[in-house]
Amino acid sequence: MLEQNHGLLREAVGHAVLRPLSTPKLRNDYVLIRTEAIALNPTDWTTLDAKGDDGTIVGCDFAGVVEEVGDAVTKPFAKGDRFTGFAHGGNDEYHEDGAFARYITAKGDMLMRIPDGAGFESAATVAVGIGTLGYGLYHILGLSLPDGSAPSSSEPVLIYGGSTATGTLAVQSGRKVLTTCSAKHFGLMKERGADLVYDYRDPNIGKQIHKDTDDELTTVFDTVGVDSSAAICADAFGSQGGMYCSLLPVEVARKDVKSIFFLGYDLKGESYIFEGDTYPAKPEMLEWSKKFTTLAEKLWVEGKWVPHPVSVKGGGLLGAVEGMQRMREGTGPSGEKWVYRVEETEWLESSAEK
Ligand SMILES: NC(=O)c1ccc[n+]([C@@H]2O[C@H](COP(=O)([O-])OP(=O)(O)OC[C@H]3O[C@@H](n4cnc5c(N)ncnc54)[C@H](OP(=O)(O)O)[C@@H]3O)[C@@H](O)[C@H]2O)c1
Numbered sequence: 001m002l003e004q005n006h007g008l009l010r011e012a013v014g015h016a017v018l019r020p021l022s023t024p025k026l027r028n029d030y031v032l033i034r035t036e037a038i039a040l041n042p043t044d045w046t047t048l049d050a051k052g053d054d055g056t057i058v059g060c061d062f063a064g065v066v067e068e069v070g071d072a073v074t075k076p077f078a079k080g081d082r083f084t085g086f087a088h089g090g091n092d093e094y095h096e097d098g099a100f101a102r103y104i105t106a107k108g109d110m111l112m113r114i115p116d117g118a119g120f121e122s123a124a125t126v127a128v129g130i131g132t133l134g135y136g137l138y139h140i141l142g143l144s145l146p147d148g149s150a151p152s153s154s155e156p157v158l159i160y161g162g163s164t165a166t167g168t169l170a171v172q173s174g175r176k177v178l179t180t181c182s183a184k185h186f187g188l189m190k191e192r193g194a195d196l197v198y199d200y201r202d203p204n205i206g207k208q209i210h211k212d213t214d215d216e217l218t219t220v221f222d223t224v225g226v227d228s229s230a231a232i233c234a235d236a237f238g239s240q241g242g243m244y245c246s247l248l249p250v251e252v253a254r255k256d257v258k259s260i261f262f263l264g265y266d267l268k269g270e271s272y273i274f275e276g277d278t279y280p281a282k283p284e285m286l287e288w289s290k291k292f293t294t295l296a297e298k299l300w301v302e303g304k305w306v307p308h309p310v311s312v313k314g315g316g317l318l319g320a321v322e323g324m325q326r327m328r329e330g331t332g333p334s335g336e337k338w339v340y341r342v343e344e345t346e347w348l349e350s351s352a353e354k
Pocket residue numbers: 041042043128132160161162163164165166167180181182185200223224225226228229246247248262263264265333334335336
């Protein structure tokens with residue numbers, strides 16, 4: 001028997017409010033999950049502050065337990081299994097998408113089983129990051145997948161922004177990785193396997209990276225994606241140019257460099273509405289995501305990558321509202337992910353239907 005659902009609903013631009021909710025409808029390629037932990041991403045508050053409908057559920061990253069499985073889900077699931085994944089918070093095309101609630105639905109074939117010994121708190125941090133780095137590094141930039149099918153390459157890759165939640169996962173790609181972060185995170189980058197680390201506050205590092213890669217850098221994944229990072233990356237590329245993939249829509253000002261921006265929401269293979277614009281379905285991305293999450297799950301169990309550092313904050317879903325406010329004010333996480341235990345939420349009295 002399910003308990004009363006509650007979740008963070010968007011009510012006006014910038015406002016997420018805890019409300020009693022119905023249990024979401026289970027679509028046939030989805031899984032009904034009882035969430036145990038949720039983690040914050042920048043998109044949670046930026047989407048909330050952008051154009052959009054009221055009544056959408058907020059938030060993306062979660063870890064929890066399977067309650068019910070839709071008939072069309074192809075990955076093996078059973079009630080009670082522990083999974084992590086991401087939902088599309090603030091999706092105007094389907095208001096019940098979104099992770100920051102006690103019961104949610106999530107696209108079944110994109111979920112990853114949590115390894116034995118890993119907690120819900122750490123597991124809640126991984127799904128947006130894994131999906132994003134997979135899409136950027138392997139699908140767009142075309143690096144060979146770390147599945148043992150290709151010999152490891154000595155070609156360098158620049159992961160700009162190694163201390164972001166996406167960056168710490170991407171630096172563990174097993175390639176020759178150069179990365180940037182503030183000096184306080186140099187130790188973390190070395191632990192995660194980065195070969196060379198540069199302090200992003202020095203505007204000359206682009207030229208230094210160019211020198212250290214002998215004019216041969218052709219591949220850059222920018223997990224920050226602002227004008228200053230694009231400028232550093234422009235200096236870092238070799239004279240033959242290359243490909244620059246960024247998580248925000250900025251471009252490298254060089255004709256010999258192809259700049260590409262993407263949205264990880266494509267991975268569900270469904271159309272969606274993001275900040276007022278409609279994006280068409282890319283069914284091939286669901287197939288890709290299914291394969292990549294299966295590989296990432298295996299490598300996680302084998303200890304080939306570890307999650308981003310975690311800081312568990314208090315207050316459950318209401319704590320997440322405070323966390324989003326801190327991010328909005330520019331005092332958000334630095335080299336760690338903020339996580340909330342869902343059952344720490346002070347639930348509301350309610351008579352809403354289950
Ligand atoms: N397009 C997509 O599908 C997609 C997917 C995921 C994320 N994103 C976007 O990508 C960005 C990163 O997200 P995230 O969750 O991975 O990051 P995050 O964990 O929130 O990033 C925080 C880290 O960024 C570092 N940082 C800030 N400015 C930097 C700069 N100029 N150069 C190098 N590092 C810098 C900070 O380092 P210090 O504290 O040491 O300064 C901090 O450790 C966000 O804008 C997010 O909205 C887009």
